[in-house]
Amino acid sequence: MKKILVPIDFSEYSEYALKAASIIAKQQNAEIIALHMLGLSEAVLIKNEAQEAKEAMYYMKLAERQFDTFLDKEYLKGVTVIETVKSYKVFSEINDVAHENDVGLIIMGSHGVSGLREEVFIGSNTEKVVRSSDIPVLVIKNPVDDFTVKEVVFACDFKIENIRAYHNAMQLFDALGANVHLLYVNLPGEQFRNTDQIEERVKEFLFKADSGKLEMYDKVAYYNDYTVESGVFNYSNKIDADIIAIPTHGRRGLAHFFNGSIGEDIANHANKPVITFKI
Structure with a gap:
């Protein structure tokens, strides 16, 4: 990983992301690309009228001055x-910038939950980036002082469609020197699976994902809980994980595995940093 992209809106949340990026950049000897999107309409940029041209130039210069301080x-x-x-x-264009610059990781800041029905990512710029990004997106919601990535929980349902996300996650965490815990949350009711069923699914997944090797099999944890969300949180807290990693379907939301928007709930409500990998 040689480059990290950090979208900047000059808020305290983007500074959380910037500080985390600086720590990872020093560890990986990587560069940081600090990107600010003006959000100017095409009409403002292409019209010849002097006033509109001056307006566009004004915002460009203002952003450059803000960067000097930020x-x-x-x-x-x-x-x-x-x-x-x-x-x-359009926030999907951040994905284009990332590809053009051979970026290995996008780090974004996001605000926390302030009300019962307020969701962190719903309608936010962070969600838009995550939904459109082919590149892993790490979301930071709290100030970081000594950001470390030593213990990681990668939660999924071990369906074959998650192999791409699994490969990308293992590659990144290997570069970061992190210890990865693979997690399957077993639920009561119709979604309950007995030990043999779970182990068979996991072995099939790892056999295909790792070219016949089952070295990661002993890294799989099975956790029983009433919801996937609570299972991921409880297990992550139990091992004191630094990051929660989840696969994402992008087009349908932040991360949909099992039934419904489980991954989205995890990312919305987690206090820990969350990193998403495109399925």
Whole structure:
């Protein structure tokens, strides 16, 4: 991983992401691309009228000045930071920027839950990026001082469709030197599976994913709980995980495995950093 993309809106949440990125960048000897999207309409950018041209230039210059202050941080010393200001309005274009620059990881900040019915990602820019990104997206919701990635929980249902996400996760966590715990949450009722059924599914998945090897089989944890969300949280807290990793279907929401928007609930309500991998 040589480059990390951090979308910046100059808020405290994007600073959370920037600080986490600086720590990973120092560990990996990677560069940070700090991207600010103006969200200007195409009409403003292509019209010849002097006033509209001046308006577009004003916002471009303003963003550049904001970068001067925002990036003046002690924790960024020794890290190469490339400032980029784009006129993009559609957040799927962040994925294009990431591919053009051979980015290995996108890190974004997101606010926390402040009300019973308020969801962190619903309708937010972070959700839009996650849904459209082919590249792993790490979401930081709280201030970070000593951000470490030592213990990771990768939760999925071990369906064959998750192999791509699994491969990308293992590659990234190997680069970070993290210890990965694979997690299957077993539920009561119709979704309950006995030990033999679960083990058969996991072995089939790992056999296909790892070319016949079952070295990761002993890394699989089976956790019984009433919901997948609570199972992931409880197990992650039990082992004091640094990050929760989940596969995502992008087009249908943040991460849908089992039935419904379980992954989305996990990402919305988790206090720990969450990283998504496209299925």
